[in-house]
Amino acid sequence: DDGKSKRETPRYDHLVRKHPCFNGEAHVKFGRIHLPVSPACNIQCRYCRRGYNKWEQRPGVSRGVLTPEEALLTLERALELCPEITVAGIAGPGDTLATDHALEAFRLIHRRYPQIINCLSTNGLLLAEKAEQIAQAGVVTLTVTVNAIDPVIAAQIYEEVRFDGKRQQGEAAAAHLIRAQLAGIEAAARLGLSVKVNVVLIPGINDGHIGEVARVTDEAGASNFNIIPLIPQYEFQNHRPPDCQELQAAREAAETYLPVFRHCRHCRADACGIPGKGIDLAGQLYDRPMET
């Protein structure tokens, strides 16, 4: 078994071609909106500080949090401003599976706009147990952030993982998260979803480990890989981000196993527009009162 048998031929190949972040060509043609509906997280990454403002250009930041109903209205308005939008993504600002808001928003969107590609980003902790519900809510593409598949390395990246009703730390907690992530990727791939793996490249911690992450997630059923350079903040505020050569080396290591997406812009949790054209309409979309 080379592991590939775990992966269904993605049911949604024709759709994925229209996803600006799963396909380099689509990146300049099609648009996506990130709807910030998920307030809470169930792990703590040492590089993550969620924020609410209009100016920081990075993941984990949004102007605020929308209810699922507001998310549907926001998508409606976004499609008026930018008919090229093919993807409605939920990427935070917390974890999309830590609360039910994201799945509820996707159900509403799928009912109203069945042609829209629903895209969910998660840390993967609850992915295996929610995979069926995710597919039923019309989600077609998934991004799972897997920063390490070795608990010794992962324990340096995750301050805590919450499960069994407790905050847990150290290598055992990291091992639990890794098992959950791989089982989640497998479950999602079996359901025919297209899975992209994100890894945050942290020099001195996981930079020698990227090929291994790609190898193991490929075996689990991922079909795409994306490397995000560390943005130093929170406990990692004194770490340095990778330089271009380190990023290049990591991409080459991953590429032995999985196609690497090279156009990622590290968008905010409320980004809206065509990422490959630098078109961002979030200001127009959000900086006026919501008409409900």
Ligand code: SF4
């Ligand atoms: Fe932040 Fe995402 Fe990590 Fe949660 S999983 S701590 S939201 S980076």
Ligand code: SF4
């Ligand atoms: Fe696409 Fe990267 Fe932006 Fe996500 S963060 S929407 S993958 S460009």
